[in-house]
Amino acid sequence: MIPRDLTSHVQRLASWFPVVSVTGPRQSGKSTIVKHAFPEYAYVNLEDPQLRKAANDDPVGFIRNRPEHLIVDEAQYASDLFSMIQVVSDERGTRGQYVLSGSQNFLLLKNISQSLAGRVGLVRLLPLSFKEVSSAALLGSPNPADDFMLRGGYPRLYSSGMPLELFFSSYLSTYVERDVAGYLDVRNVTTFHKFLRLCALNAGNLMNYAKLANDTDISARTAKSWLSILESSYVTFELMPYYANEGKRMIKTPKIFFYDTGLLCYLLGITSKEQLLLSPHLGAIFENLIISETLKRHCNRGEEPQLFFYRDDRKVEVDLLDYTDSTHPEIVEIKSGQTYRDAFARHLNSIGEDLGIAVDHRFVVARVESSFQAKDAQVCSAADWLAR
DSSP, X not given: OOOOTTHHHHHHHHTTOSEEEEEOSTTSSHHHHHHHHOTTSEEEETTSHXXXXXXXXXXXXXXHTSOSSEEEETGGGOTHHHHHHHHHHHHHOOSSOEEEEOSOHXXXXXXXXXXXXXXXXXEEOOSOOXXXXXXXXXXXXXXXXXXXXXXOSOXXXXXXXXXXXXXXXXXXXXXXXXXXXXXXXXXXXXXXXXXXHHHHHTTTSBOOHHHHHHHHTSOHHHHHHHHHHHHHTTSEEEEEEOOOOTTSOBOOOXXXXXXXXXXXXXXXXXXXXXXXHXXXXXXXXXXXXXXXXXXXXXXXXXXXXXXXXXXXXXXXXXXXXXXXXXXXXXXXXXXXXXXOOGGGGTTHHXXXXXXXXXXXXXXXXXXXXXXXXXSSSEEEEHHHHHTO
């Protein structure tokens, strides 16, 4: 398997909590990481119809007749198990008893909040990061960041050598049919596919629920509901605007991004690096790459990302503010070009001064060949930023 940066954090959580839950998008490697992190634990997968029936018919016996250390994969399929896990884990009073994972994150988290609140350490496993894939020497050269931008981080793409179009077509069908269909009217499944592609066209833009709903021919209320589904299943996320600066009028509308740029490229009809580099969407995809990989870096350390963009009513904008370490915040402008120009950093100094961000924490990230110090910013190549 490709070593995952999150493994040590998952193991630490098991030393603190009686129950650990691993959530994340479908096929991000949840089953693999929990089995690798806890090789001595017994393992059951409720995808197995017989095991699922046993868990639903007799949840008491299912838990009490199994070892103290147990991994329950696809745990959302047996909601009554959560109450029994609560009872048994409270009786024992020890840490690291159960590890739960599942693909339908909304159901898994609902059951956890109802039965295991305060007893469970929650962790998100996102698709492979650039750092993880490059450390395993699975990317091409001389532009590994471009290769990763197109391919994304779903592990099966690297373990199977499957063509991108085949993988993502199957992925979307499985995702919609198994994770989403139960929340949609049957006649809306095709419309949901259209909605997902429109979200891809809007990646990196300010959210406009009314326009998104109108273009999909659904209500604004339905558009918000469907966006909630995409966020709960770790397909998309919102980047919130920074508006703690009370001296200025700030934009308060979030932007939409995708957790995986491979999926984003597929939804945009981009299936080769040549198409990607000539695409009018390259700038938005590259911005999505830098922001989603920064988010992954913090998640893989067990940190809660505090990421924002900056835009005031004069339309002065900077792509990324990282306040995850509030004592050393960073300000980042993202450019997809391979040539650096001083104009790229024009807002970094003024906004950096306003927000009290140190000069050496002001960056321009671009597709330049190598990193260097410019007059007004540190210029960071994509590969260097992603490998931090």
